[in-house]
Amino acid sequence: MSPRVVKRAKGDGIKAYFFVDLLVFPTPVLAAWPNATTGDGKTVAWNDATRQLLEVLIRETFARFPGCDGWIVRTGETYTYDTPYHVGNTPNKGKTSAIWVDFIKFLRHQVCAGQGKDLFFRGWDNWPSNADYYQQMTDQIEPHPQLYFSIKHSAGDFTRPAQWNPQLGVGKHAQIVEVELQREYEGKASYPNYVMSGVIDGFPEMSHPIGLKDIVKKPQLKGLWTWTRGRESLIIVDVPF
Helix, strand or coil, rough: HHHHHHHHHHHHHCCCCEEEEECCEHHHHEEEHHHHECCCCCCCCCCHHHHHHHHHHHHHHHCCCCCEEEEECCCCCCCCCCCCCEEEECCCCCCCCHHHHHHHHEEEEEEHHCCCCCCEEEECCCCCCCCCHHHHCCCCCCEEEEEEEEEECCCCCCCCCEEECCCCCCCCCCCEEEEEECCCCCCCCCCCCHHEEEEEEECCCCCCCCHHHHCCCCCCEEEEEEECCCCCCCEECCCCC
16 A cells, blocks of 8 residues: 555545454564464464564554554454465454453554544454443443544344344444345345345344434444455445534
């Protein structure tokens, strides 16, 4: 990524966000910091060593790309199969809520409070699609005007029959709704497949159809973002509900 790309986006009035997989580090860095991994050297741990490394990564990212508006953080799906010189994984394989609280507090402090940048933390594949779990966990994190939780409209993956995600409209933090348009489970554009009517009004196969129209007045909801080509690209829709 060149700083010119960020500059060009800003010149066109578009916000520029980096989509970041965490925790992922270059193998030479981890070789020099063996205490950042577990005993086998293959799993990145969330500990004091990786806190230091991540702090440097955040600081250097925004120093090199000062026009970047923030981070979209993915941890549940952390892929390194196409990055042979990196090692990475979720910081919380056991999905223990205390680890998520500590990890998100760290990112909030570094990205939002420290850099004055937006932070979107994806909930997908990190913790159960359970309103009580989400609220108990996020209530321990102080809100920040630049901290958002990204929550899929579906309780699981973007499959049908789709069950509505009960985390939406819950808690004291700002949320954006995550929607996939060209869905790999439904042809991925090999035939016409309009999904937004189901997202907005509820899918017909739901026992009690619920959609965006039912939560549009919730104060937590600040907008939505879409996967425009399955898992390949995305666009932030910066339009408040």
